[in-house]
Amino acid sequence: MPELLSYKLLFVTGKGGVGKTTVAAAIALLASEQGRRTLVCEAEPKGDLARAYECGPTPFSGRRVSDDLVAMSMDTEASLREYLRVVARVPTVGHVGPVARAFDFVATAAPGIREILTVGKLCFEVREGHYDLVVVDASSTGSVVGQLAAPTGINELISVGVVRSQTDWILDILGDAERTGAVLVTTPEEMPVTEAIDLAGRLATDTPVHLACVVANRVLPELFGRSEEQIFNELGRPSKLDLLVKEIGSSRELVEDVLAAARLAVTVRRDGVSHLERLRAEIAPSVPLLYLPYLFARSHGLRAVRQVARALSEELVT
Amino acid sequence: MSWAPAGSGRQRSLSGRSEVGFGNGEKARHLEQLLSAKEIVVACGPGGVGKTTISASLAATAAARLGGKVLVLTVDPARRLADALGVKGLGNLARRVPGEAFAAAGVSPKGELYAAMLDMSESWDALVRRHAPDAGTAREIIANPLYKNITKRFSLGHDYIAMERLYELHEQGDYDLLVVDTPPSLNALDLLDAPGRMTEFFSSRLLRWLIVPYRSRLVNLASRPFYQVADRILGSQFLEDLAGFFILFQTMRDGFVARADAVNRLLRDVRTTFVVVTTLEAVPAVEAEQLIESLRDRRLHLGLLVCNKVLPTSFSDPLVGRTAELLEKRASELAESLAPRLPVDKATSSRPPAEMVARVLYEIARSFANFRLVATREAELLEELSAAHELTATVPYHPGNVTDLSGLLQVGATIWGDETTASPPVLAVSKAKPRRSPDPAGEGN
Numbered sequence: 077m078p079e080l081l082s083y084k085l086l087f088v089t090g091k092g093g094v095g096k097t098t099v100a101a102a103i104a105l106l107a108s109e110q111g112r113r114t115l116v117c118e119a120e121p122k123g124d125l126a127r128a129y130e131c132g133p134t135p136f137s138g139r140r141v142s143d144d145l146v147a148m149s150m151d152t153e154a155s156l157r158e159y160l161r162v163v164a165r166v167p168t169v170g171h172v173g174p175v176a177r178a179f180d181f182v183a184t185a186a187p188g189i190r191e192i193l194t195v196g197k198l199c200f201e202v203r204e205g206h207y208d209l210v211v212v213d214a215s216s217t218g219s220v221v222g223q224l225a226a227p228t229g230i231n232e233l234i235s236v237g238v239v240r241s242q243t244d245w246i247l248d249i250l251g252d253a254e255r256t257g258a259v260l261v262t263t264p265e266e267m268p269v270t271e272a273i274d275l276a277g278r279l280a281t282d283t284p285v286h287l288a289c290v291v292a293n294r295v296l297p298e299l300f301g302r303s304e305e306q307i308f309n310e311l312g313r314p315s316k317l318d319l320l321v322k323e324i325g326s327s328r329e330l331v332e333d334v335l336a337a338a339r340l341a342v343t344v345r346r347d348g349v350s351h352l353e354r355l356r357a358e359i360a361p362s363v364p365l366l367y368l369p370y371l372f373a374r375s376h377g378l379r380a381v382r383q384v385a386r387a388l389s390e391e392l393v394t
Numbered sequence: 395m396s397w398a399p400a401g402s403g404r405q406r407s408l409s410g411r412s413e414v415g416f417g418n419g420e421k422a423r424h425l426e427q428l429l430s431a432k433e434i435v436v437a438c439g440p441g442g443v444g445k446t447t448i449s450a451s452l453a454a455t456a457a458a459r460l461g462g463k464v465l466v467l468t469v470d471p472a473r474r475l476a477d478a479l480g481v482k483g484l485g486n487l488a489r490r491v492p493g494e495a496f497a498a499a500g501v502s503p504k505g506e507l508y509a510a511m512l513d514m515s516e517s518w519d520a521l522v523r524r525h526a527p528d529a530g531t532a533r534e535i536i537a538n539p540l541y542k543n544i545t546k547r548f549s550l551g552h553d554y555i556a557m558e559r560l561y562e563l564h565e566q567g568d569y570d571l572l573v574v575d576t577p578p579s580l581n582a583l584d585l586l587d588a589p590g591r592m593t594e595f596f597s598s599r600l601l602r603w604l605i606v607p608y609r610s611r612l613v614n615l616a617s618r619p620f621y622q623v624a625d626r627i628l629g630s631q632f633l634e635d636l637a638g639f640f641i642l643f644q645t646m647r648d649g650f651v652a653r654a655d656a657v658n659r660l661l662r663d664v665r666t667t668f669v670v671v672t673t674l675e676a677v678p679a680v681e682a683e684q685l686i687e688s689l690r691d692r693r694l695h696l697g698l699l700v701c702n703k704v705l706p707t708s709f710s711d712p713l714v715g716r717t718a719e720l721l722e723k724r725a726s727e728l729a730e731s732l733a734p735r736l737p738v739d740k741a742t743s744s745r746p747p748a749e750m751v752a753r754v755l756y757e758i759a760r761s762f763a764n765f766r767l768v769a770t771r772e773a774e775l776l777e778e779l780s781a782a783h784e785l786t787a788t789v790p791y792h793p794g795n796v797t798d799l800s801g802l803l804q805v806g807a808t809i810w811g812d813e814t815t816a817s818p819p820v821l822a823v824s825k826a827k828p829r830r831s832p833d834p835a836g837e838g839n
Contacts, residue, residue, distance in 0.1 A: 093442020093678065124677070188543070216441065233543070233632065240629060266795045268442070299757050303739055307746050307754045310736050319735070320721075323728050330717040333708040337718075337762040340705075344793040372764040376676045 080289055080364075080392055081107045083257050085202045085249065087214040087224065087285060090261030091271045095293045095384075098376065099261045099368070100213035101128040102384035108145035109385070112208040115201055119194055119214045119223070121149035130378045146207075152193040159196065188233070191226030196242060199249045202256075214258075217271045224250065224258075224283035250284045257288025262355065264295055264348030273358040287363050292352055293384075294370040296345045299338060308338065366391040421811040424785055428697045429456045432667045434564060434660070435573045435697070438685060439671035440678040444702040447796050447805065448671045448789070449575035450479060454507055454799060455806025458496065461504035462570030467559065469512045469577045478798045479509035486513045486520075486559070491799065499800030508569065512577070517555045518545040525649030531642060540639045552577045553588035554654070561657045586692060589658040596647045596654075601640060667697030672779070674701050674772035679779060686782055699783045700809060701776055703791040709762070709769035718766070722759030725752045787811065 080086075080103070088100035097118070104116035118125040118134065126134045126149075131141050136151040201210050214220050227243045227250065250256050258279055262272035276287055300308055310316055312335055321328050356365055368387050374380045429435070429452070437449040446468050453466035465488055468479070479491055488510035496503045519536055526532035535541055553576075560574050595601065625633060660666060668689055672682035682699075689696045708714050721728070729752035736746055780786040787809040796802055 091442060093440065093673075127677070229543070233540070233635075299761060300754065303741065303746060304750060304754050304757070306739060307736060307751055308758070311732070311754070311758075316732060316735065319732060320728065323731060324717060324720045324724065326717045326720065330714050331721075333706075333711070333714040334718045334721060334762045335758060336706065337709060337765040338758040340765065340791075340793065341761045347794045372767045 078254055078257075078288075080257075080259075081110065081112065081209065083209065083288060084255040085198060085210045085212070086257055086259050086288060087212045087220065088259045088261060089214040089217065089220040089275065090291075091268045092216045094261050094263045094268050096216065096261045097124040097128050097213050098381055098384055099259070099291055099293060099388075100211050101125060101381045102388055103259070104145060104147075104209070104211040105381055106385040106389055107209045107211070108142060111144060113144050113206075114209045114211065115146050115148065115207040116211045117147075117198060117213065118149045119212055121151060123149075125149065125213055127376065128378070128381050150194050150197070152190045155193040155197040159193070159200075188222075188226040188229045191223045192230050192243070192246070195223060195226060195250070196246055199246045202249055203245065217275045221275070221278045221282050224279070224285050228284065247284055251286075253286040256285055258285050259288055260290045261293055262290065263293050264351045266351060269351040269355045272355060276359055276363075287360070289364045289366055290355065290359055291366045291368060291388075292355065293368045295352070295367045296341055296348060296370050298345060299341050305342070308342070311335065312339075421785065421787070425698065425787075425810055426460060428667060428785070429571060430460055431665075432697065433571060433665040434560065434663075435571065435667055435669055436560070436576065436661070437574065437669045437671055438576045440681040440685075443671050443673045443678050444789075445671045446475065446575045447802070448669070448700050448702060448809075449573050450475065450509070451796070451802045451805040451809065452669065453509075453571070453573040454491075454802040455810060456571055456573070457505040457507035458501050458503040458803060458806075459810075460571075463506045463508065463568065464571045464573065465508040465510060465563065465569040467510050467512055467556075467563065467572065467574045469556065469575050475795065475797060476511070478802070486510060486516050488563075495799045499798070499803055501800075501803055505570070512556055512559055514552060514555055515542075515545065517559055521555075521558060521650075522646065525646035525653070527645050531645055535639075535642050535646075538639050538642065540635065553584050554592050554657075557588055557657050557661065558653065561653070561660050564660060586661065586688065586694065589654040589661070592654040593651050593658075596644075596651050601644070662692075662694060664695070667695045669698045669700060670696065671700045671702055673703045674775045674779075676771075676775070679775045683779065683782065686779075696783060697785065698809075699779060699786045701779065701786065701788045704776070704788045705765060705769040705772055705791050707769070707773065709765045710773045715762070715766055718759045718762035721755055722763075725755040725759065728752075728755055 086100075086103065088096055088103065090096045090099075100116060104114045108114040115138070116125065123133070125147050126132060126139075129141050129147060131139060131147065133139065134147040134149045136148055136154040138146040138148040141147050198210055198212055201207055215223055227246045230240065231243050231247070260272050260276060260279075262268040272290060276290070279285055279287055311320065317328055317331060320326075320331050324331070352365075359365065366388065368384055368391070371380055371383055374383070435449075435452060437445050437452070439445055449468065450466050453464045456462075457464040466479070468476075478495070488508045491507040491509055493503070496507075522535050523529075523532045526535060556574065556577055560572060563569065563572055670682050670685055670689070672678045686696060686699070726748070729748045732755075733745060733748040733751045736751065738745055776786075776788065789805055789808050792805075796805055
């Protein structure tokens with residue numbers, strides 16, 4: 077299994093709300109800082125990537141975030157146009173209006189068309205060597221399998237036509253474990269972990285893409301060792317509390333409120349660990365599990381992306 | 395029965411906006427009014443905020459307190475929650491949550507709670523059977539290889555099906571209140587537009603183009619570019635398969651369109667209200683705000699805003715913060731006086747050293763400082779969001795998931811704004827209450 081940043085194409089996915097976009101943005105930022113020409117693409121154009129980099133709109137044509145980093149949003153219609161123009165050499169100028177509407181309709185009705193135009197564009201960038209690494213902020217667990225399985229599905233449904241003729245090389249890139257991988261993001265909670273385990277299974281059975289790594293995001297640090305936790309529990313007893321209250325000159329209620337925060341951190345950590353253990357047990361041992369810390373200071377934006385990138389680089393070294 | 399008659403005009407205003415805010419008791423009264431007057435509650439919001447739990451809590455609490463038959467329609471509950479509701483593997487079938495479950499939670503409900511899952515493929519099949527002109531056509535559609543593919547990936551599919559099931563249940567009239575949890579959409583708004591888009595799809599000129607017999611295509615000048623592109627991308631064979639399928643599908647047009655219109659009307663009906671669920675994290679909060687605005691623009695009724703997984707307000711209280719700062723500053727000195735009073739650690743058979751106690755105190759203070767940052771940010775977001783809507787409920791962050799009926803009722807009680815609610819144990823000491831305590835160490839400012 078290659079180093080995470082040595083891949084050519086990474087699909088970052090996970091349940092909605094686990095920080096998929098931030099992780100994708102951080103991987104891309106880290107790669108670009110190491111001098112790799114990097115493209116990061118938001119598969120569902122919601123503007124999350126633009127918010128993560130605080131860089132303004134990221135159009136299909138791409139926005140240069142820094143020297144080696146370009147961010148873009150997927151636009152399947154634009155992808156089709158580019159494809160027709162560059163590869164199939166079909167002149168589309170002059171029919172712009174009807175073509176757009178027709179495309180929109182066909183893409184709504186025909187299964188897999190949008191998906192293959194998304195995946196196809198990304199694989200195209202890899203094939204042409206425009207970038208050293210393409211990072212995709214892919215769809216969430218609900219639809220990512222459909223996206224990655226589209227080329228296989230199209231192969232079965234459509235026997236001729238330009239779409240069909242393109243699936244072979246796309247499948248070659250997607251199925252190459254040295255070049256292409258999925259990054260599964262989760263948080264140490266019940267539903268995200270359950271979905272991650274489920275998705276890991278479906279990626280293996282329904283898509284050609286290999287699992288590159290699993291990222292556990294927003295992990296709280298262990299606050300206390302065993303002896304320290306005993307002390308912490310003792311401090312909650314009335315006699316020790318009274319002493320603290322007296323020494324600080326505060327009220328019992330206030331001190332208890334302060335202790336509550338630590339107790340919350342301990343409980344959340346403990347609950348999270350049980351889910352992470354389940355995750356580790358269910359994911360193939362060869363797949364690395366990376367931990368990213370819970371960010372108290374800022375949960376989104378460029379600052380958060382930088383912090384996650386730093387944490388990620390530490391995880392990748394060890 | 396306490397249920398108000400249909401469309402009894404309890405609605406305050408279409409936008410749900412009024413100039414006054416109100417306290418806890420008021421909130422409970424308004425919530426009871428809301429859930430008594432409405433027949434449908436649609437819970438929507440960004441992904442990962444706990445919509446399923448909140449929907450189930452609202453339904454369980456309404457069944458317990460208001461009476462009547464309440465159904466919660468869930469989309470994808472966590473396994474333990476599904477177990478608690480008894481809906482796992484039931485498909486579309488609604489099942490009553492047994493009275494024993496309420497008894498175990500120490501509640502004797504006034505009404506009955508039912509739960510059902512939303513099974514997408516089963517719902518699609520039912521829809522086809524209803525609208526196909528005859529059983530043969532229905533079978534042919536369902537057996538078409540494109541059908542499964544399309545119903546699974548059809549971008550309107552999931553959203554539309556949720557709304558359609560809701561309509562069907564409402565029409566059957568077996569329940570006094572329906573609470574529906576919504577599937578995670580790319581955009582929560584897709585849900586609101588789904589019925590309209592379904593109508594549009596069936597009425598579009600493009601669908602007609604697609605299903606015109608191949609030969610006559612060449613005649614129609616307007617449609618020529620469409621075929622040029624479609625043929626080129628998909629190949630004419632696939633296009634014909636697709637046309638064949640849509641010719642079948644077209645037989646259901648009238649039924650589908652009439653139905654989608656009816657679903658649309660139901661969402662706009664005075665008997666329907668929307669509950670927006672969010673957390674107080676930056677990204678979901680932005681999405682929730684946009685959702686609230688869109689509900690207003692569409693003149694849909696926003697009944698309640700629920701902010702879920704909120705840290706206790708004491709975490710952002712300056713007085714508590716001051717105490718934490720003192721604890722950190724004086725950790726070593728406090729540890730010196732505490733250490734001799736701590737019991738002997740069995741593992742080392744000695745009292746813990748003062749340095750270790752100091753480290754614990756330091757970590758406690760740091761931990762508070764960390765959560766204080768988050769809680770302060772949350773407080774600001776809550777203020778901004780609740781300025782937009784007066785009926786706002788906050789549900790405290792609870793480590794681990796709500797896994798049983800008593801947990802759901804507890805969340806429900808929080809939404810109702812009960813003063814007497816027992817918070818989850820870990821938060822028991824941090825309920826928001828007015829501070830009468832002295833400024834710590836008398837270093838007042």
